[in-house]
Amino acid sequence: MLEKAGIVLTAAEKAEIEVADFGLGHLDSQGLELVTYINTDRYCAKELVLFPRQTCPEHLHPPVDGEPGKLETFRCRWGEVLLYVEGEPAANIQAVLPAGSEACYSVFHEIVLRPGEQYTIPPGTKHWFQGGAEGAIVSEFSSTSRDEFDVFTDPAIVRMPSVADGELQ
Amino acid sequence: MLEKAGIVLTAAEKAEIEVADFGLGHLDSQGLELVTYINTDRYCAKELVLFPRQTCPEHLHPPVDGEPGKLETFRCRWGEVLLYVEGEPAANIQAVLPAGSEACYSVFHEIVLRPGEQYTIPPGTKHWFQGGAEGAIVSEFSSTSRDEFDVFTDPAIVRMPSVADGELQ
Numbered sequence: 454m455l456e457k458a459g460i461v462l463t464a465a466e467k468a469e470i471e472v473a474d475f476g477l478g479h480l481d482s483q484g485l486e487l488v489t490y491i492n493t494d495r496y497c498a499k500e501l502v503l504f505p506r507q508t509c510p511e512h513l514h515p516p517v518d519g520e521p522g523k524l525e526t527f528r529c530r531w532g533e534v535l536l537y538v539e540g541e542p543a544a545n546i547q548a549v550l551p552a553g554s555e556a557c558y559s560v561f562h563e564i565v566l567r568p569g570e571q572y573t574i575p576p577g578t579k580h581w582f583q584g585g586a587e588g589a590i591v592s593e594f595s596s597t598s599r600d601e602f603d604v605f606t607d608p609a610i611v612r613m614p615s616v617a618d619g620e621l622q
Numbered sequence: 623m624l625e626k627a628g629i630v631l632t633a634a635e636k637a638e639i640e641v642a643d644f645g646l647g648h649l650d651s652q653g654l655e656l657v658t659y660i661n662t663d664r665y666c667a668k669e670l671v672l673f674p675r676q677t678c679p680e681h682l683h684p685p686v687d688g689e690p691g692k693l694e695t696f697r698c699r700w701g702e703v704l705l706y707v708e709g710e711p712a713a714n715i716q717a718v719l720p721a722g723s724e725a726c727y728s729v730f731h732e733i734v735l736r737p738g739e740q741y742t743i744p745p746g747t748k749h750w751f752q753g754g755a756e757g758a759i760v761s762e763f764s765s766t767s768r769d770e771f772d773v774f775t776d777p778a779i780v781r782m783p784s785v786a787d788g789e790l791q
Binding site for chain 2: 458459460461462463466490491493495496497498524526528530568569570571573592594595596
């Protein structure tokens, strides 16, 4: 999908694409593929890949170490992304809620991003997003990324397996 | 060039592409074309376009308001960019110094970036860069951008025309 969108990765980057299923075991319906280009103590840039109708589950970025939560800008590069944030809910959302997890989605203000369109999500705002019929490639520009602190609505989600989880495997 | 690289802009963004000639009046040899996607008090993301052999003149990003200077990551998306920073100089640089401005270039540690390759420039480091034979498209991920504070080696350069400059024209 990245190649189709004209986005070039090095061999090392291809080998390190992060595939997140959030511990739910249903990557196709709830998951996200990520390439982190750079993550410093001042800024972060990633490329996000969403398969068709693949959903990144609802979450927010809390304050960490006295700093406001992560501020992030999503820029659609290819395909279509359906983004939901806090605010006036759409009468009928275009996204299809992941079967069995419907109760873990609570914000329905709809923003549809097509190539060249972007949206900036304020810190501490609940949000989730889904790839359209063909999926999506989204560039994420943000403040420092500390994914391990993300707060998910679904209590079954583990964003980053802890050391203890690793030891138990 | 952006279209050729598969990068989509909105009509509003196309209408607002920044064309910087740095007050030198020779855009083809010393200049830069920029699309600023987002610039917040925490991060910035831009797309930079360099024509073939077009050079962004040598400069550095100083501390501003007690914050360290701008930290920036250049990621080549298309073409080739020849980047020069402080450090061990190349025996023979691949770039061609802009005629008449040779004395305004002083750092010659060479980094060649091709699509998918990137380099992060520390705050306060002198640097300049030139598009290769076909030019280059470069994504810039950085801390907050405050171009008006950039310090150029060439005393003739005005990065941001002041109000007074505007009135004199």
